[in-house]
Amino acid sequence: MFALVDGNNFYVSCERVFRPSLQGIPVVVLSNNDGCAIARSNEAKALGIKMGAPWFQIRHLQNEAGLVALSANFTLYGDMSDRMMSLAAGLGPTQEIYSIDESFIGLDGVSGDLTQRARAIRARINQWIGIPCGIGMGPTKTLAKLANHIAKTAERKPGSYPLELAQVCNLAALPPSDFAAVLKATEVGEVWGVGPRIGKQLKQAGVHTVHDLVQLSPSTVRSRWSVVLERTVRELQGQPCIDLDDAPTPKKEIACTRSFGRPVTELHHLVEAVSEFASRAAEKLRRQNSLASEVLVFVRTSPFRPGPKRSQSTLVPLRRPTADTALLVRAAVRGIKSIYASGYEWSKAGVMLLDLVPDHTLQYELDLEGDDAEDSVKLMLAMDAINSRYGKGTVHMASSGARATPKVWGMKQERRTPHYTTRWDDLLIARA
DNA sequence: TCTGGGGTCCTAGGACCC
DNA sequence: TCTGGGGTCCTAGGACCC
Numbered sequence: 001m002f003a004l005v006d007g008n009n010f011y012v013s014c015e016r017v018f019r020p021s022l023q024g025i026p027v028v029v030l031s032n033n034d035g036c037a038i039a040r041s042n043e044a045k046a047l048g049i050k051m052g053a054p055w056f057q058i059r060h061l062q063n064e065a066g067l068v069a070l071s072a073n074f075t076l077y078g079d080m081s082d083r084m085m086s087l088a089a090g091l092g093p094t095q096e097i098y099s100i101d102e103s104f105i106g107l108d109g110v111s112g113d114l115t116q117r118a119r120a121i122r123a124r125i126n127q128w129i130g131i132p133c134g135i136g137m138g139p140t141k142t143l144a145k146l147a148n149h150i151a152k153t154a155e156r157k158p159g160s161y162p163l164e165l166a167q168v169c170n171l172a173a174l175p176p177s178d179f180a181a182v183l184k185a186t187e188v189g190e191v192w193g194v195g196p197r198i199g200k201q202l203k204q205a206g207v208h209t210v211h212d213l214v215q216l217s218p219s220t221v222r223s224r225w226s227v228v229l230e231r232t233v234r235e236l237q238g239q240p241c242i243d244l245d246d247a248p249t250p251k252k253e254i255a256c257t258r259s260f261g262r263p264v265t266e267l268h269h270l271v272e273a274v275s276e277f278a279s280r281a282a283e284k285l286r287r288q289n290s291l292a293s294e295v296l297v298f299v300r301t302s303p304f305r306p307g308p309k310r311s312q313s314t315l316v317p318l319r320r321p322t323a324d325t326a327l328l329v330r331a332a333v334r335g336i337k338s339i340y341a342s343g344y345e346w347s348k349a350g351v352m353l354l355d356l357v358p359d360h361t362l363q364y365e366l367d368l369e370g371d372d373a374e375d376s377v378k379l380m381l382a383m384d385a386i387n388s389r390y391g392k393g394t395v396h397m398a399s400s401g402a403r404a405t406p407k408v409w410g411m412k413q414e415r416r417t418p419h420y421t422t423r424w425d426d427l428l429i430a431r432a
Numbered sequence: 433t434c435t436g437g438g439g440t441c442c443t444a445g446g447a448c449c450c
Numbered sequence: 451t452c453t454g455g456g457g458t459c460c461t462a463g464g465a466c467c468c
Contacts, residue, residue, distance in 0.1 A: 031436035
């Protein structure tokens with residue numbers, strides 16, 4: 001048995017904890033550069049705002065419907081996530097943190113009434129953290145996901161499902177006829193693993209609801225679609241195919257990419273940006289104790305703006321795998337210089353670290369050029385320690401540009417809330 | 433004026449091997 | 451008429467996830 005615990009409209013809920021006045025009104029959280037809506041309160045969903053809707057297309061709702069938009073405050077959401085996850089872990093013996101707002105809990109060996117237990121955990125998260133959650137349970141991860149969808153939808157849209165399934169839904173506890181009714185009431189597109197493309201193909205083949213999908217034989221699905229969808233069907237039929245991944249494996253690639261707040265035309269600004277991205281990526285790399293063998297750098301113009309379009313990338317091999325910020329930044333700068341062209345309005349760039357290997361399998365080689373690998377490790381340890389103690393970017397590569405000067409290429413974030421939980425200066429003050 | 437960021441897995445097809 | 455058989459590795463592209 002599995003449970004999926006998922007924070008409702010997570011980013012919006014995090015903001016509401018510290019600004020209760022946002023309760024009950026339409027709120028969206030915007031992506032970087034205040035580009036598009038990436039989280040919506042129920043009231044915002046009711047206004048018809050779609051996931052990913054560009055801000056400039058919905059901003060008129062500020063005046064017309066009292067819509068409030070906030071810039072993404074990922075520092076806050078990450079910290080709230082940690083708190084929520086630690087409470088969700090109390091539901092069962094194992095936990096897989098699947099995304100910032102979701103975790104799967106392995107329930108094997110848990111005795112007693114699971115629904116009651118889940119309701120208690122949900123209440124605790126609500127009271128201690130202030131985040132409303134949905135909890136779904138089922139014999140496979142895909143069914144737990146589906147149950148979670150039902151739990152949230154039953155609460156948000158009265159009449160869509162039986163009310164007793166709201167907030168906490170255990171599909172394994174339903175009588176067969178009720179289970180079938182629930183599957184019939186759910187569209188295939190809601191299933192974990194069925195995206196827009198496959199969803200469309202399924203509907204063309206006459207498969208409209210989850211109930212239809214479960215009727216298909218796995219071998220048919222495999223030959224007509226793929227092994228991926230076959231696994232999904234088996235999981236829906238109650239046969240576990242996807243294990244709980246409670247010991248996250250290190251990432252195979254690490255990226256840091258950003259759209260710029262406004263178009264960039266000059267090389268030295270791109271050098272600054274790419275240096276910054278490479279430094280960020282290097283920090284992530286060291287955090288998972290890996291070394292990178294290659295650095296990929298890309299830059300492109302906006303697909304939306306008029307003017308000449310161009311997209312360039314280059315793969316810079318490293319002499320040996322490394323996690324040294326200086327070496328990775330140097331490689332990234334070499335890369336951007338090799339693909340830069342003037343006369344374009346560049347809108348986005350990024351750095352990806354590829355072909356990652358664990359840092360303990362570093363292969364030593366003959367010392368032909370002076371080996372400073374050990375110094376490098378010490379230097380990076382010191383740098384990470386300083387930045388952790390005194391704040392991000394306290395020490396950084398000079399090519400990223402001085403901290404004090406605003407970045408030409410910097411992100412637009414006009415509506416960001418304070419770092420309520422991670423900066424002393426931003427702590428809220430309560431007055432009696 | 434204005435459209436996010438960061439991942440994973442699977443497959444087909446090409447290059448290359450004997 | 452007709453052009454081997456079997457295998458590995460790599461890459462690009464598609465689809466999905468949040």
